[in-house]
Amino acid sequence: MTGIKGTGQSPLSYIDQLKSMQEKKLQSEQKVTGQQELKQEDFLSLLTKQMSQQDPFKPVGNDQMIAQMASFATVDGISKMNEQFGGLNAAMTSNQALQASSLVGRDVLVPNPTGSKSAEGGVAGMVKLPQSLNNLIVRVENATGELVRSFDLGSKPAGDHRVAWDGKDDRGNMLPAGKYQLKVSGLADGKNSEFDVSTYANVNSVLLGNGDGNVMLNLAGFESPIKLAEVLEVGKA
Template identity: 75%
Template sequence: MAGIDNVGQNGSLSYIDQLKKLQEQKKPDEVTGKQDLKQEDFLSLLTKQLAQQDPFKPVSNDQMIAQMASFATVDGIGKMNSQFESLNSSMTSNQALQASSLVGRDVLVPGASGVKKDQGNMAAMVKLPASVDNLLVRIEDAAGQLVRTFDVGAKPAGDNRVEWDGKDQSGNPLPGGKYKVKASGLVDGKSKEFDVSTYANVNSVLLGKGDGNVLLNLAGFDSPVRLAEVLEVGKA
């Protein structure tokens, strides 16, 4: 093979070193197929080295076994990576198939911004670190203007669902679109803002760009969210 004739007669270069040397000599414009070195390349290098070794200083059995083991390890890692890629692709496809059943359903995702339909209310989930006597909910429109405030009363620690009827402070129905839900209350005598998650309807499912993620396109959302971010699946 090209580039092997200049190997020293004493066999000082290991098989792995020769493999690296051969890889460096393989230029892209000289190879039309894959540039990976296969087992047949290793066997050719092994035969070449054995033929060129110094008969008075042959490679010892220990050296040969160690170098063969090194090659086997490298080859095994390559095969393992290939198997992991295949497994990851299969798992992603299965996730996408399962996620397709979510199309048309409401899912709960982190974030205070949600979408209200033209007719109907809007639901959210408030996570409370401790019970509160008066949970205050504030609704802001897409421009950040406060359009409604209401008190939902005492709530226990944990996840608490709250619903807004879609009307302003005067009782007038508001148009559909994006709204932000904020929640606050007194904890140990101090006012505190709480984490809020909102519901959104799933329009479609798509695969990530080779990263194994399954993404959900949500109605009214500018960018998709990862399936792993979904906290709860609601009604269709």
């Protein structure tokens, strides 16, 4: 280890020395062992060097020595705490994935107005109304944005309300399978406004995510998985 010049000068603090030596130590050790962090023995060796090479007329005071040791203890404690949190996070993620596996085959409500229609089915969702409305209109659009169906839900109070489309057009013909978007609007305070719509989708499988602690769900008709935390409601299987 490179010696520390301290004689005749004010001794550097442990943190300052640690920062100045870290880059050189990492470069040399990474070539030999691949090690990329300083350990407790490195601190003790550094502290011994500092004490042996300090100015005898200006020795390091007890308060400064204690401060350096406390700084190391704090850094070491934070490092161990991070490791423990990492293990706890992994355990919680595994537990969430195990619980989420029970959702496979069930319908979940997600904050997306576009739903996937099967050949003989429709699309169901939920609309959130900030206030009561007298004439709530539902418009259904296909993947190209073409209006294929519209119907009136009538008067609804404020709150969450289920929206269900049977998959047919205005003439009663069953439309082909694919993605369809539900749009809900009505007069609020004299102005025509659109309201947030969520739709139901079937859970195909469960993923552990990308190591970020998030449990992901693969949904039928969705190109990308969504986070388990985004699920608003769990429906029937």
